[in-house]
Structures are given as C-alpha cells and as structure tokens.
Amino acid sequence: MHAMYPGSPRRSCVEVRRNCSGRVRAASEVSPGKAASTGGRVINKVPVAIGMTPQVYDYMLEHTREPEVLRRLREETADVHGSHMQITPEQGALLGLLVELVGAKRVVEVGVFTGYSSTAMALALPADGKLVALDRDERPVAMAQRYWGLAGVEERVELRVGPAEESLQALLERDGPGSYDMAFIDADKRAYDSYYELLLQLVRPGGLIAIDNVLFYGKVADPPPGDKAALALRDLNAKLLADTRISVSMVPIGDGMTLCRRR
Ligand SMILES: C[S@@+](CC[C@H](N)C(=O)[O-])C[C@H]1O[C@@H](n2cnc3c(N)ncnc32)[C@H](O)[C@@H]1O
Numbered sequence: 001m002h003a004m005y006p007g008s009p010r011r012s013c014v015e016v017r018r019n020c021s022g023r024v025r026a027a028s029e030v031s032p033g034k035a036a037s038t039g040g041r042v043i044n045k046v047p048v049a050i051g052m053t054p055q056v057y058d059y060m061l062e063h064t065r066e067p068e069v070l071r072r073l074r075e076e077t078a079d080v081h082g083s084h085m086q087i088t089p090e091q092g093a094l095l096g097l098l099v100e101l102v103g104a105k106r107v108v109e110v111g112v113f114t115g116y117s118s119t120a121m122a123l124a125l126p127a128d129g130k131l132v133a134l135d136r137d138e139r140p141v142a143m144a145q146r147y148w149g150l151a152g153v154e155e156r157v158e159l160r161v162g163p164a165e166e167s168l169q170a171l172l173e174r175d176g177p178g179s180y181d182m183a184f185i186d187a188d189k190r191a192y193d194s195y196y197e198l199l200l201q202l203v204r205p206g207g208l209i210a211i212d213n214v215l216f217y218g219k220v221a222d223p224p225p226g227d228k229a230a231l232a233l234r235d236l237n238a239k240l241l242a243d244t245r246i247s248v249s250m251v252p253i254g255d256g257m258t259l260c261r262r263r
Contacts, residue, residue, distance in 0.1 A: 065093055117186060179202060184211075185211045
C-alpha cells in the first residue's frame, strides 16, 4: 500500500538550511568554512550549489510533498553522524516521481545510509515492486530498515550489505542484464563510474540511472588539486556528456543529479 502524502512541510530556512552539497541540515550544524569551495552563491553564510534565495527555497520546500514518515526519518537522521549525506526532500519527491514515470518495478539503489531515498522510491513502487538496496555499513542501514517497516514497504526492499561493486556483480549474475528498470547512485564518489558501467548492464533499454552529487559542492567546475572525488565526478560528467549509450540531463537539484536514460 502506498503511504499518504499529508501535505507539504512548512519549515523555514531559519530552521532548515541546505549545506553546500544541497543536503538539508539544521542551521546550527552548517559549517561556514566551505564557501570558497563552491561555484555557487552564499546564502546566509551557507554555500549553495545552485543559485537559490532563502525565500525561494522556503517556497519550494513548502510546495514539496514529503510523507510524514520521511519527515520523521529526516528529523531523526539530523542527529546521526554524516547526516549531511541524506538527500533533500525535493530530491526524494523527484525520485518517487521518476519511479512512477519509468513505471519501475525493479530498482537498485547504491548508497542507503539511513534510508531516505530508498524509502522515497519504495513508497512509489507498486505493491509487487522490488528495490534492492546496497550499502556496506550496517549501522545507518539499521535505521533504514526500521523506516522501511514504518513506511510499510519492507516487503518491497531487499538489503545487501557489502561493497557495492561486488553486490552489483552478484545481481548481474543472479538476475541477468536488463533486469532492472531504474537505479540511483549515491555512494563513494570515486567508484561512481564503475557503478554506472555495471548499472548500464543491469538496467534495461529505456530504463533510468539517476546519479547524485554531480555538482559536488560546485567543486567539479574547478576541482581543488588533490580532491580525487571532485576529479572523479568531473571525469564522469565529461564521459556522460559524450556517452551515446544514454540520453542525459544534469538537473540542478540538491547537489546536482544527472538523469541517464539507457538507449
Ligand atoms: C551519501 S550516503 C547515501 C544517502 C542516502 N541515499 C540517503 O538518501 O540518505 C552514502 C552511503 O554509501 C555507502 N557507501 C560508501 N561506499 C560504499 C561502498 N563501496 N559500497 C557500498 N556502500 C558504500 C555509505 O555507507 C553511505 O551509507
């Protein structure tokens, strides 16, 4: 059963700020030191990857459907180490919509953390849909499992704990090429290209691969020397631009999300 959307969150930018990766976090947690590393604007001392005023972001949050269970998950995650890694509410809404648009029944996620994106996508799946959730860290994933239960989607989610590359290889062997409709990559940045190549095999023609953090604090435009993650994402962005195996669009939402439709 799909969860009800209770209406939009009404949270002010005074309470909810976006860090430079576009994640929502409490204002008190925002480190002001990253301003120089973004190519974007600084709003209320918060470096934001895309040009966005506090008023406009407030307005967007107020017009973003966030199910109650996801709001609770976001608030609980705010106290977890690494909370900045969570996707934003508007990204969750987009991922859910994409599941519906693709007509996805089988989805793979690389990078679960406490479960915001997996829950958002699982809620949008049909009752017989399946989301395979990959992460190597059991601790945050325990919270994700709890929220899959609270959201009533636990039967739609298969968790595989371990290095994602190995898990993707195992899925290829078990399920075969073209056996998934959609994938979301949100894990260790330097391995994104490997995940992308494996997912291009796993996802069917016409299927979708969404890739998070493609703007990476704005650093992809001018990677600081030695920032291997920024350089890896910059290389991946260049590769995707020229990759004739996909149709592609880089969407300035959150920390940047590229949508790749396999041709
Ligand atoms: C950015 S967080 C995911 C955030 C999540 N999508 C959300 O909405 O909250 C990245 C996750 O990737 C996981 N991760 C990092 N490297 C990994 C690897 N090599 N294999 C599997 N998971 C990995 C981390 O444990 C972490 O939970």
